[in-house]
Amino acid sequence: MLWAYLRGAVFDRQASEDIYQETLVVAWRRLDDFDRERPFGAWLRGIAGKLVLAYIRKHGRRNVALCDDSALEALSQKFGDAEEATPTNSWDERLDSLAECMGRLADQDREIVDQHYQREEDCRTIAKRVGLSVEAVKKRLQRARASLALCMERREASESSRMHAQEATQE
Amino acid sequence: MNPEHDHYEDFLLDPDASEAERDAQRLRMVADSSAFKRMINRHYAHGLIEARVPRNALAREKRVRSAMRAIRASNRVRFAKRFGTAAAVLIALGLSGFVVFGDFSPETPSTPPVTEQPDPWATPNLVEVDGPFTRISGKVQTLALENGRYRVTTQGDGPSTLRFADRGTVVLSKGSVIELDRDAELVSVMKGGIGLESSKLCVDFDGSRTCLSEGIAVFERDASGLSAEIYRGQLRSEGEAIATSGQMLRRSGDGFLAEGSVHTSLPEWLAAGRSEEFVAEIKRLLGDDANFDTASWNALVTPMLANPFSREMLLEVFKGIMEVGLSEDDLRDLLQMVNESMLSRRERGNQRSITSEEYEAHVHKQMTFMSNYWATLTPEQRKQMLERAREMGRKSAEKIKER
Numbered sequence: 001m002l003w004a005y006l007r008g009a010v011f012d013r014q015a016s017e018d019i020y021q022e023t024l025v026v027a028w029r030r031l032d033d034f035d036r037e038r039p040f041g042a043w044l045r046g047i048a049g050k051l052v053l054a055y056i057r058k059h060g061r062r063n064v065a066l067c068d069d070s071a072l073e074a075l076s077q078k079f080g081d082a083e084e085a086t087p088t089n090s091w092d093e094r095l096d097s098l099a100e101c102m103g104r105l106a107d108q109d110r111e112i113v114d115q116h117y118q119r120e121e122d123c124r125t126i127a128k129r130v131g132l133s134v135e136a137v138k139k140r141l142q143r144a145r146a147s148l149a150l151c152m153e154r155r156e157a158s159e160s161s162r163m164h165a166q167e168a169t170q171e
Numbered sequence: 172m173n174p175e176h177d178h179y180e181d182f183l184l185d186p187d188a189s190e191a192e193r194d195a196q197r198l199r200m201v202a203d204s205s206a207f208k209r210m211i212n213r214h215y216a217h218g219l220i221e222a223r224v225p226r227n228a229l230a231r232e233k234r235v236r237s238a239m240r241a242i243r244a245s246n247r248v249r250f251a252k253r254f255g256t257a258a259a260v261l262i263a264l265g266l267s268g269f270v271v272f273g274d275f276s277p278e279t280p281s282t283p284p285v286t287e288q289p290d291p292w293a294t295p296n297l298v299e300v301d302g303p304f305t306r307i308s309g310k311v312q313t314l315a316l317e318n319g320r321y322r323v324t325t326q327g328d329g330p331s332t333l334r335f336a337d338r339g340t341v342v343l344s345k346g347s348v349i350e351l352d353r354d355a356e357l358v359s360v361m362k363g364g365i366g367l368e369s370s371k372l373c374v375d376f377d378g379s380r381t382c383l384s385e386g387i388a389v390f391e392r393d394a395s396g397l398s399a400e401i402y403r404g405q406l407r408s409e410g411e412a413i414a415t416s417g418q419m420l421r422r423s424g425d426g427f428l429a430e431g432s433v434h435t436s437l438p439e440w441l442a443a444g445r446s447e448e449f450v451a452e453i454k455r456l457l458g459d460d461a462n463f464d465t466a467s468w469n470a471l472v473t474p475m476l477a478n479p480f481s482r483e484m485l486l487e488v489f490k491g492i493m494e495v496g497l498s499e500d501d502l503r504d505l506l507q508m509v510n511e512s513m514l515s516r517r518e519r520g521n522q523r524s525i526t527s528e529e530y531e532a533h534v535h536k537q538m539t540f541m542s543n544y545w546a547t548l549t550p551e552q553r554k555q556m557l558e559r560a561r562e563m564g565r566k567s568a569e570k571i572k573e574r
Contacts (some may be wrong), residue, residue: 001222004219004221004222005218007217007218007221007222008214008217008218011183011184061193065183065184065214066214067197068197071200071207074207074208074211075211075218079218082215094219095219098219098220099223117220117221118224135179141181142179145181145212145214145216145217145220146209146212146216148216148219148220149212150212152219153212
């Protein structure tokens with residue numbers, strides 16, 4: 001999830017990769033500081049968040065989306081909530097869940113998401129292809145992201161309730 | 172702010188957005204908590220979608236390797252003194268993309284339907300001979316055929332292993348039948364499956380001579396014909412590579428069809444066959460003085476050898492570990508820990524880099540490093556590390572079971 005977290009916070013891929021790499025190196029060096037009682041993923045995201053801020057100080061904000069502590073912490077918390085809601089879900093399962101949520105998007109929205117993320121097409125190219133204005137394409141991307149986040153949240157909540165119910169039955 | 176954008180809020184994720192647009196959005200987010208929450212949700216989704224794109228994973232692997240190099244080159248890292256818990260193992264392996272940042276979804280491979288066939292191998296009225304092997308483990312029957320070839324049939328309940336002087340080994344699954352020529356250069360799979368680990372052995376692929384170059388492959392004959400699964404190295408025919416590691420090969424008309432395989436681990440019978448020979452070698456290395464427990468060594472080594480690592484590489488690592496002067500018990504504990512914290516996590520959907528020589532080199536370094544480190548620990552520290560590794564192994568097994 002570290003990579004997803006960084007991609008959510010830093011929109012420039014190269015910068016994300018640099019920070020990802022540095023996070024792992026710092027984590028390795030500072031392993032003694034890791035409190036075993038705390039979730040490992042949150043600890044890594046904490047390091048990554050600090051490195052994002054350090055990156056901004058060095059290179060400016062141009063390549064980074066979330067530029068302050070509170071936003072980075074909120075995003076980390078969002079990933080932490082997902083992990084907590086469905087602790088047994090693997091990363092692949094989360095991505096499968098996302099794929100199912102994408103399947104529920106309107107056809108054109110899904111096509112736009114696919115073209116933007118999968119084929120790396122910019123909004124202008126997509127707009128020409130689908131016959132919409134550039135702003136409309138951006139708006140659809142925005143709505144698609146919001147729908148996907150909501151869908152994931154619901155699935156996690158439902159999975160979490162199912163697990164609790166199962167635990168209660170076992171008890 | 173651009174007036175055209177009055178309905179669009181994702182300027183933070185828009186590569187075309189100006190600094191002013193981004194700053195304006197940031198200010199709005201600070202002022203409006205519900206807008207802030209919505210924005211975080213969109214960034215969460217954006218991160219997940221980006222992480223789902225395969226090319227990123229490839230780039231990440233590249234960066235990870237670079238990170239590994241940076242760590243190794245770092246003279247500020249004091250492994251032996253500071254490396255206190257198995258979390259270090261997690262990080263190191265996370266760097267290789269296997270544990271922390273990826274997860275594991277064992278694939279359930281689909282198997283083609285098998286139809287019952289009469290057993291044509293049960294009858295031959297031929298002379299039993301020794302055959303051209305330098306070593307055999309398990310029970311086999313070897314017959315000299317009239318055409319100058321040998322037929323080898325497994326007889327025991329488990330796999331059998333044939334070793335050839337300078338050509339490598341063939342592990343036969345229970346009930347398999349192979350034929351080979353007098354010089355043991357060309358193997359034909361008549362029934363069942365064989366695992367080939369060789370430098371010079373070639374297999375008759377229904378009329379084509381295919382040779383494995385420094386690799387590991389499984390050939391299996393079932394109702395649909397002969398197939399080969401390459402776990403390591405390349406399979407070549409007439410000098411051309413026809414399949415590489417991670418691919419499954421079948422006949423298609425006069426040619427071959429190679430496609431991606433979902434198997435990341437060797438079949439159990441092959442791992443068991445490889446293990447038996449390997450354990451015998453460890454026993455020899457430890458010497459007669461060691462109180463050698465073959466069964467527990469087999470249980471330990473078999474899951475390791477389910478990985479398509481070359482046994483030579485592992486043996487070399489073992490020799491290195493032995494030079495550290497660990498007792499047999501310590502050595503077994505160490506391997507147990509490596510097993511539980513690392514190798515049991517090898518199965519990962521579509522993750523075929525496990526078969527690559529690069530990964531093998533990584534494992535080699537990792538294990539050597541671990542053994543050197545292990546030697547510096549007190550018994551109590553070793554116990555703690557093992558407990559942690561076992562806990563991780565249990566959790567991983569539970570997750571897999573739940574799924």
